[in-house]
Structures are given as structure tokens and as C-alpha cells.
Amino acid sequence: MPETIADLSALVRIPSVSWSAFDPAHVHRSAEAVADLARSTGLFDTVEVARAPMSGSSELGQPAVLARREAKNGKPTILLYAHHDVQPPGRDEDWETAPFEPVVKGDRLYGRGAADDKAGVMTHIAAIRSLVAAYGDDFDLGVALFIEGEEEFGSRSFAAFLDQYRDRLAADAIVVADSDNWTAEVPALTVSLRGNVTFRLGVRTLDHASHSGMFGGAVPDAMMAAIRLLNTLWNEDGSVAVAGVTSRDSETPQFDDDQLRADAGLRPSTTPIGSGSILSRLWNKPAITVTGMDVPAVASASNTLLPHVYARVSARIAPGQSADEAFGALRDHLNENVPFGAEITIDDIDTGSPFLVDASGPIVATALESMREGWGHEPVSTGIGGSIPFVADLVSTFPDAEILITGVEDPDTRAHSPNESLHLGVFRRAILTEALLLSKLNGPSE
Numbered sequence: 001m002p003e004t005i006a007d008l009s010a011l012v013r014i015p016s017v018s019w020s021a022f023d024p025a026h027v028h029r030s031a032e033a034v035a036d037l038a039r040s041t042g043l044f045d046t047v048e049v050a051r052a053p054m055s056g057s058s059e060l061g062q063p064a065v066l067a068r069r070e071a072k073n074g075k076p077t078i079l080l081y082a083h084h085d086v087q088p089p090g091r092d093e094d095w096e097t098a099p100f101e102p103v104v105k106g107d108r109l110y111g112r113g114a115a116d117d118k119a120g121v122m123t124h125i126a127a128i129r130s131l132v133a134a135y136g137d138d139f140d141l142g143v144a145l146f147i148e149g150e151e152e153f154g155s156r157s158f159a160a161f162l163d164q165y166r167d168r169l170a171a172d173a174i175v176v177a178d179s180d181n182w183t184a185e186v187p188a189l190t191v192s193l194r195g196n197v198t199f200r201l202g203v204r205t206l207d208h209a210s211h212s213g214m215f216g217g218a219v220p221d222a223m224m225a226a227i228r229l230l231n232t233l234w235n236e237d238g239s240v241a242v243a244g245v246t247s248r249d250s251e252t253p254q255f256d257d258d259q260l261r262a263d264a265g266l267r268p269s270t271t272p273i274g275s276g277s278i279l280s281r282l283w284n285k286p287a288i289t290v291t292g293m294d295v296p297a298v299a300s301a302s303n304t305l306l307p308h309v310y311a312r313v314s315a316r317i318a319p320g321q322s323a324d325e326a327f328g329a330l331r332d333h334l335n336e337n338v339p340f341g342a343e344i345t346i347d348d349i350d351t352g353s354p355f356l357v358d359a360s361g362p363i364v365a366t367a368l369e370s371m372r373e374g375w376g377h378e379p380v381s382t383g384i385g386g387s388i389p390f391v392a393d394l395v396s397t398f399p400d401a402e403i404l405i406t407g408v409e410d411p412d413t414r415a416h417s418p419n420e421s422l423h424l425g426v427f428r429r430a431i432l433t434e435a436l437l438l439s440k441l442n443g444p445s446e
Helices: 002-012 024-040 118-135 158-164 222-231 257-264 278-283 323-336 362-375 390-397 424-442
Strands: 046-050 064-069 077-083 103-105 108-110 142-148 173-180 188-193 195-204 287-294 308-317 343-352 380-384 402-409 421-423
Touching: 002 024, 002 108, 002 118, 002 424, 024 046, 024 064, 024 118, 024 142, 077 118, 077 424, 108 424, 118 142, 118 173, 118 402, 118 424, 158 390, 173 188, 173 390, 173 424, 188 362, 195 222, 195 323, 222 308, 257 278, 278 380, 308 323, 323 343, 362 402, 362 424, 390 402, 402 424, 421 424
Parallel strands: 077 142, 077 173, 173 402, 188 380
Antiparallel strands: 046 064, 064 142, 103 108, 108 421, 188 402, 195 308, 195 343, 287 308
């Protein structure tokens, strides 16, 4: 564990934000560091840093790490997936520690990417090290490693990567180490995922900015129009009010308001939104969030009517509906509810399909057995409100492969938020579970 934590800390120090506004050199450096870790295991026949074109473009996506060792004597091949890119850190002042300087406090390691998903990367590396330590070269299991470099930016070259490297990625089972656990003591296997639709909404009402005192009251500015338009997306209780965006009916475990408040950091005076059980709202119903707006900062705002405003809209789509269908419903809703005759644009669109995992296969059963042994608790089958859109691409490319969505996060991880952290006990148990899984799949030497 000390070596593994040290290697993870070195990865966290690389600010590998894959968004287009950030320096791609850091993502390249991160990919090379992961490739070196893969080579250091001594397991793989080949290790390379690879890229593929982004969807609808000749431009190459961010670098991924691809490694493979072929199976022997009829043993299965398992593909281990994680991603080495991270979310932007946000404002430094919102962090209690520097975002790219890993710090251990108590039983948690703090830093951007410490959990999401560089801990997923190191779970694979540490499990492989354990396999090599136990068997040397005397095992037959096939292992492929795919560490993506742009998951946090929509996996825009993922489909092309699968097509270009299909033979190198082919496997009987795929472990996606990018989800969370029920608690820090109880593991989870994710069996349903919401999809996502994100886009930039532009609203324009004026050719140029005008004096708010001279024209306010007669001229609608873009901010007013944007607020009125965005507000049509929700009902009074905060649930989604867009016709054609659907929900899914499914039983969910017990999860009360107090747990929601604790996990999400909900303020005492703030009430939850939506209707139905808490987990049905998080797993099986749509949600819409405005995640950013291009407007003047309060400190520098002048007394003018804004001519144009841009907002980033992020929608989560319930399992059972295609992302393209949901985007069509959102687009139609916005066009039909434009106030004051404003002009709107919708561009920079990303979509990812929701997914329901078939958890009935024999390798899934082996994974659940490994979780019981590695954690000492019965695993919970869960949905998650977040999206992993490429899972649908994996299933489309490898329809016979069993999908295992695991992870190293827990309810206090705060992935994507300031003060992201990794529970080191969860990390150890996740590594142990995966090492057990690989050993069980290898079976007795023949």
C-alpha cells in the first residue's frame, strides 16, 4: 500500500484536465506516467500510448494507454478500464488543500483525481502487481488495460478508439473502475446508469449593450430572457418539466432525507426537490442542471442591459430513453418557450446513453464473490445518478462481454467538487477485491 499510495500521489500531482481550455501537455504527461506504471508490472506483452480521431472530426482526441497480455490455454481475457484525466479544479480558495498536491488527512487522501479516477488506475496496477507477485509468469489469464484520457470531456474519441483497436481490447469481461460504493464499509456493483445530454444555450436580445437606466423597463435584456427560459425547464417542486423526457419505474433501497443531506451537503433550510423515493429521483428520473453561465462577474458588472448570455445545460437521462430522443425533447421545449422573441442557439452538444447492466453472468457472480471476501460485507447492487456514456459503446462493440462497473468512491468522496478525496480503506479493499477476481478467473494452473 505505501508504494501504491506513493504512485497515486505522483499521478495526482499531474494536472491532467482534458477540457479544451486547459493545457493538453499535462494529459500527455499523465498518459506517459501511466504507461510507465503498466510497463513496470512486467505483465504485458505490449504497452503504448495511443490516440484516435474525435467524433465528426479529423482532430485527434486525448492520449490513452493501451496494454495487453494474451490469454493461454483457453482462459478468459479481462479488460481493465479507468481514466487518467480529471475535472477542472475550480477555485483554489474553495479547497482546504492545494488541488494538485496530494495530502493525507486521517484515513483520506485529498486532491483532484485522487478518487476520480486515478485511484481506479492504481487499483488496476496494484491488482496486477499482486497477480504477478503471486504467480510470477505462471498464469494463463489474458489481461488488457485501457486507461482513457478524456472521460471527463465526453470521451469524444472513444468510439473511434474502439474501432481502431478492437482486436487489442477484445475481452470476455470488462471491469470499469469508475463508480462508487454504498458506504465506506459496504461495496457496490453498479447495475444502472443515467445518460447525459449537455449543450451550450445562447440567448440574444440586443445588438449591443445598452444603458440599464435609459432603456430598462422597455427593453428585455438577455439575462432576463435566459432566466425566464431556463426556469421553464422545472416544475414548482424542482422536477423536470420537459415533455418527452421520461422516467423509469424500478424498486430502490431505503434511503432517507437525512442521509441525502449528509451525503450531498444540503443546508438545513434547503428542501430536497422532486417526488418519489430519494433513490428513484437519483437513479431512475431525469434531472437538469445549469452548470455554468458566461455573464459579467458581480465585482465588474456595469449598469448595462446584456446583449447576450450563454449557459451550460446538463441533463441526466433515465435508463430506458435514448440520449438523442431526450436531446430532441429538450431542444423542442426550449424553442417553444423562448420569451420576448429572443434569439437562441444550441451548440457544443454532447450526448451519452443510459445503460442497464446484465448482472446474470458467471464472471459477475465471481466478482460478487470477490467483493464479499475483499470487503467482508455483502455487496449492494445499485444504480448511480451519474453517467458513464461509453459503457453503451463497449457493449455495442463487445456484445458478449460481461460488464462489471466497480469503483473506489464512497459517499464522502466529493468527486468533481472541491476537496475531492479517497478513503484509503476503500482503496485497499477495492484493490484486494480485484486481485481476488483476477486470481479466481485464472483458476488453478493446468
